[in-house]
Amino acid sequence: MHLDHADTYPQRHTHGAAEPHRPDGTRRALRIGLGGPVGSGKTATVAALCRVLRDQLSIAVVTNDIYTREDADFLLRNAVLPTARITAVETGACPHTAIRDDISANLEAVEDLEETVGPLDLVLVESGGDNLTATFSKGLVDAQVFVIDVAGGDDIPRKGGPGVTTADLLVVNKTDLAPYVGSDLERMARDAKAQRGALPVVFTSLVAEDGVRPIADWVRERLTAWTAAPA
Numbered sequence: 001m002h003l004d005h006a007d008t009y010p011q012r013h014t015h016g017a018a019e020p021h022r023p024d025g026t027r028r029a030l031r032i033g034l035g036g037p038v039g040s041g042k043t044a045t046v047a048a049l050c051r052v053l054r055d056q057l058s059i060a061v062v063t064n065d066i067y068t069r070e071d072a073d074f075l076l077r078n079a080v081l082p083t084a085r086i087t088a089v090e091t092g093a094c095p096h097t098a099i100r101d102d103i104s105a106n107l108e109a110v111e112d113l114e115e116t117v118g119p120l121d122l123v124l125v126e127s128g129g130d131n132l133t134a135t136f137s138k139g140l141v142d143a144q145v146f147v148i149d150v151a152g153g154d155d156i157p158r159k160g161g162p163g164v165t166t167a168d169l170l171v172v173n174k175t176d177l178a179p180y181v182g183s184d185l186e187r188m189a190r191d192a193k194a195q196r197g198a199l200p201v202v203f204t205s206l207v208a209e210d211g212v213r214p215i216a217d218w219v220r221e222r223l224t225a226w227t228a229a230p231a
Contacts, residue, residue, distance in 0.1 A: 018107075018139050020229070022114070029060075029120035030226040031110060032219065033099060033136035035163055036147035038129030041173040041206055043071045045147055046126050048212035049219060050080035057121040057223070060085040060113040062106060064095045064128045071126060084117050095128030096135070103140040110140070122223060132161025143222055145215070149174040154183035157191035165195045169202065169218050176205040 022028045034042050043063070050059055059081060063071035065088065072088035075081065089105045091098040098106055110123050125141055127134050136144045146167035148156050151174055157164055164170060170192060178185050185203060192201045202214045 018142070020142075022119070026119070027227060027229070029058075029114060029118070029123045030143075030223050031123045031125060031141040032222065033125045033127065033141035033144045034147060035096075035099070035127040035130060035134035035136065035144065035167070036171075037131060037149075037152060040129070040147045040149040040152065041171075042126050042129070042147050043074055044206050045145070045171065045173070045212065045215060046071075046124050047075055047078055047080045048206055049124065049216055050075070052212055052216045053122070053219065054081060058117075058119065059122045059124065060087075060110075060117060060120050062087055062089060062109045062113070062123065062125045064089045064091050064098055064106065064126060066091055066093065066095065066128060071128070085113065087113060091128065094130065096130045096133060099125065099127045099134070099136045099140060101137075103137045106140055122219070132156070132159065132163045135162045135166065142226065143168040145169045145171060147171045147173055150178045150183040150185065150188070151181045154178075154185075154188045155191075157188050157195055160195050164192070167199070168222075169200050169215070170196060171215060172201065172203045174205055175203050176207060 020027060034045060036042050046061060053059060065071055067090055069088040072086050075086050076083060087109050089098060089109055106125060114120055144167045146163040172188055175185060204211045204214055206212055
């Protein structure tokens with residue numbers, strides 16, 4: 001029996017869409033969430049996006065880890081943004097709870113960044129490593145990127161899960177490893193298409209020159225649409 005994804009993976013967002021304006025009436029920063037399994041390349045994606053966009057946009061980052069600041073410290077060590085523009089949330093539990101069920105700590109971090117280093121064009125919110133269920137509340141982010149990698153198995157798109165099926169952008173990372181781990185990229189592309197329909201999918205390797213470009217281009221498109229939206 002086929003089950004519709006809406007029934008299989010019911011939305012658990014507890015917050016409505018976030019107010020799109022600052023107190024002064026101007027449009028606030030676009031908020032993009034990045035989720036995905038451990039080791040898929042989420043933090044590397046955030047770092048690469050910061051490097052390629054920081055000269056054009058005013059950016060800040062919020063990271064999520066259970067008990068550490070590991071992801072934030074990685075970004076700071078690599079100097080992808082000034083220290084004041086990177087903040088960490090220690091969730092104390094499964095990371096997806098802090099981006100979906102109780103978003104208060106993340107929402108406070110985002111709003112504090114907008115107040116202290118703003119005005120901002122873009123805020124990236126990175127979830128700690130999770131399984132295929134890491135979806136973001138619409139009260140926290142305006143769009144979601146879900147990152148998987150070929151070394152995790154070429155059956156991941158076929159397995160689905162709300163991260164794979166509903167994210168605004170699916171990134172299949174580490175394509176350079178496909179020959180070494182026996183992953184079939186064409187099969188992954190077919191399965192992703194079957195799961196996602198018209199929703200976009202990017203195949204890339206962040207270690208390649210300009211590997212982040214298709215993701216950055218998508219972010220730019222989202223930002224253009226965001227800023228052009230009616231006040």
